[in-house]
Amino acid sequence: MAEASTHLAFDLGAESGRAMRGDFDGTRVALGEVHRFHNRAVALPDGLYWDALGLHAEICAGLARLGTPAGSLRSIGIDSWGCDFGLIDADGVLVANPLSHRDGRGARAADTAFARVCAREIYETTGIQFLPFNTLFQLVALEQSAALRAAAQVLLIPDLLGYWLSGERRAEATNASTTQLLEVHSGDWAWELIARLGIDPGLLPGVIAPGTPVGRLLPQVAEETRLPATTPLIAVASHDTASAVVAVPFEPGTTAAYISSGTWSLVGVELTAPVLSEHARRANLTNERGFDGRVRLLKNVMGLWLVQECRRAWVARGSEPSYSDIVELARRSPVGGPLFDPDSPSLLAPGDMPARIREACARCGQPVPQERAVLIRAVFESLACKYRLVLEEIESVTGSSIEVVHVVGGGASNAFLCQLTADLTRRPVLAGPVEAAALGNIVVQLHAFGELASLAEMRALVRRSFDVRVYEPATDAGRFDALYQRFRRVVMVDLVGGGITR
Numbered sequence: 001m002a003e004a005s006t007h008l009a010f011d012l013g014a015e016s017g018r019a020m021r022g023d024f025d026g027t028r029v030a031l032g033e034v035h036r037f038h039n040r041a042v043a044l045p046d047g048l049y050w051d052a053l054g055l056h057a058e059i060c061a062g063l064a065r066l067g068t069p070a071g072s073l074r075s076i077g078i079d080s081w082g083c084d085f086g087l088i089d090a091d092g093v094l095v096a097n098p099l100s101h102r103d104g105r106g107a108r109a110a111d112t113a114f115a116r117v118c119a120r121e122i123y124e125t126t127g128i129q130f131l132p133f134n135t136l137f138q139l140v141a142l143e144q145s146a147a148l149r150a151a152a153q154v155l156l157i158p159d160l161l162g163y164w165l166s167g168e169r170r171a172e173a174t175n176a177s178t179t180q181l182l183e184v185h186s187g188d189w190a191w192e193l194i195a196r197l198g199i200d201p202g203l204l205p206g207v208i209a210p211g212t213p214v215g216r217l218l219p220q221v222a223e224e225t226r227l228p229a230t231t232p233l234i235a236v237a238s239h240d241t242a243s244a245v246v247a248v249p250f251e252p253g254t255t256a257a258y259i260s261s262g263t264w265s266l267v268g269v270e271l272t273a274p275v276l277s278e279h280a281r282r283a284n285l286t287n288e289r290g291f292d293g294r295v296r297l298l299k300n301v302m303g304l305w306l307v308q309e310c311r312r313a314w315v316a317r318g319s320e321p322s323y324s325d326i327v328e329l330a331r332r333s334p335v336g337g338p339l340f341d342p343d344s345p346s347l348l349a350p351g352d353m354p355a356r357i358r359e360a361c362a363r364c365g366q367p368v369p370q371e372r373a374v375l376i377r378a379v380f381e382s383l384a385c386k387y388r389l390v391l392e393e394i395e396s397v398t399g400s401s402i403e404v405v406h407v408v409g410g411g412a413s414n415a416f417l418c419q420l421t422a423d424l425t426r427r428p429v430l431a432g433p434v435e436a437a438a439l440g441n442i443v444v445q446l447h448a449f450g451e452l453a454s455l456a457e458m459r460a461l462v463r464r465s466f467d468v469r470v471y472e473p474a475t476d477a478g479r480f481d482a483l484y485q486r487f488r489r490v491v492m493v494d495l496v497g498g499g500i501t502r
Contacts, residue, residue, distance in 0.1 A: 011243070014263040029442060050099075075449070077444065081264075084098050088163075089150050126177075139199050157175075237291045244437040257269050259387060277397065286298055291440075338378045385424055430469070432468040
């Protein structure tokens with residue numbers, strides 16, 4: 001029997017971060033929250049930035065709050081969103097706070113990048129969908145900046161935070177794949193492409209696989225957190241979606257898709273090889289790296305960001321609805337209201353989201369929702385319709401049918417959206433686990449110590465440890481099929497939506 005052990009996962013999202021303790025008894029793993037904190041981009045006169053130093057301070061606070069006796073924590077892992085990075089100078093000092101992917105300047109550099117290397121060649125080399133905030137575009141946008149001229153190295157968010165804990169600089173492969181600079185077959189940097197784009201290859205650290213020990217705590221971190229300096233940091237599947245997919249409780253023998261539902265909704269399937277066809281490129285599907293050489297063929301959908309920003313706008317106007325209040329508003333509104341493409345580029349940046357959604361509905365020739373209940377119902381129905389559209393694109397590209405949809409992440413606790421997803425996709429939805437990214441983070445740490453030999457064993461542990469809730473599609477398929485067909489007409493001018501296509 002495996003030895004009982006405790007591991008700590010830092011799972012950083014665009015709205016909040018959390019430190020989750022994982023206790024493994026040899027048969028099951030239990031999760032417990034140690035520390036939760038806000039994470040918000042900060043608008044400055046020159047752009048939108050992340051507070052990287054604040055994130056480091058919160059990670060140290062989480063380590064200090066762990067509550068286990070000194071020496072009983074076996075390891076630490078960090079996962080976060082993709083694409084964003086910090087710039088480190090030759091002395092290892094942070095040059096400037098990391099840009100937020102919602103800053104917008106990456107989109108303005110797209111034409112410059114495509115003039116150097118055509119979109120088809122970029123896709124065939126990297127397999128990554130074109131999104132305006134990909135690291136590729138961000139670096140091209142910064143090429144004349146003082147910050148990039150001062151930089152000696154680029155570190156993605158989990159690698160940057162891991163560097164401040166351990167002093168070691170690496171690029172973990174799953175997050176590195178989101179940059180659109182990693183070669184899709186070899187898993188190393190696409191050196192020729194990088195040079196042709198005008199990006200200095202020396203900026204990029206060595207790539208390591210998830211499950212690799214990175215280093216141990218620096219003396220000052222150990223002193224601040226009261227943890228042994230020998231505590232190891234493990235490079236987990238550090239892209240949060242990659243960690244979440246590790247924890248999807250796929251049943252062997254079923255053809256299933258996943259929706260990692262949070263600020264973003266990542267809708268996809270897990271494959272053993274990338275799909276680089278012209279059909280896949282036109283559909284703007286992405287081939288991100290997963291654990292154990294897997295490929296995550298997926299598309300980014302705007303996700304619960306729309307709800308979060310609506311709530312923020314309403315709070316600013318003096319009301320403070322909870323997320324459960326917002327869901328209840330949508331539930332009380334009738335089926336079949338206005339629809340819009342949730343991946344409209346106009347919805348990417350922070351701002352007055354209710355006003356932007358009304359504008360999006362008007363552009364599509366839909367009734368403009370004035371009441372909150374109708375507007376938020378439009379958000380959820382449009383998201384569920386977009387999920388079906390992406391699933392159908394994936395089926396068309398792969399030639400395989402999808403029988404079941406697993407919803408993991410925070411959205412798995414939203415019973416209304418899960419049922420709506422089942423109704424509109426016409427497939428059973430299996431919801432849970434909610435803290436999938438943190439759980440995947442923990443089980444990769446266990447793998448690093450040899451406790452779990454394979455991805456199959458990891459998922460078997462997840463199934464033993466956590467229940468899922470099943471949502472069956474409604475029997476009255478007609479009204480949901482009609483809603484979906486109307487949605488298709490709404491987005492017909494741009495079926496891909498939200499990306500940069502050439």
